[in-house]
Amino acid sequence: MNLQELTDHASAGRIDELNLISIEGGIYLLEARMHGAAHPLIDAQGNTLHLRSVEHARELLRAITPLPFNLVHAVVHDEMCGIRDSEEQTVRVPLSIRSAW
Template identity: 60%
Template sequence: MNFEELHAYAIAGKVEELNVLSLEGGIYLIEARMHGAAYPLSDARGQMYHLRSIEHAREVLRSFPDLPLNLVHTSVQDEMCGMAAGEEDCLKVPLGFGSAWHH
């Protein structure tokens, strides 16, 4: 899903929550949750849209309506041991849309 599609779904009230996925190597991705399914944000070339930080995610999402926004860390230990990671293996931390640097 590209940015324009995600924005339209968010304004229409179809997005349940937005998750910023924190991956190994300092990589952050955005996914939208709609009807229990995850839809990753892609760039204009159809590639995964990579973010630099949580603040960058807030900047990208600043025009969106106020939605639940979470930081999700996947379990690296299970991946290293060769076990399949499940959603219960993730750490999900609620974030606000506002910057931590501005009050």
């Protein structure tokens, strides 16, 4: 899904939530959840869009209708210790889609 499609779907009320996924190395990926499916945001070349920070995501989303917006990342201590539960462990932190400043 590109930014224009995201804007259109958000305006029509079809987006359930936006998740900003934190990846090791300071990379963030944005996904839109729609009807239970994840749709990653892509750039003009069709590649997954890499964001630099939460504020970079907010800047990109400034024209989007306000939606539930979450920061999502894996529980790193499970990976470091080699302990994996049968269920995927993630931390979801609700954020404001508008700047916190």
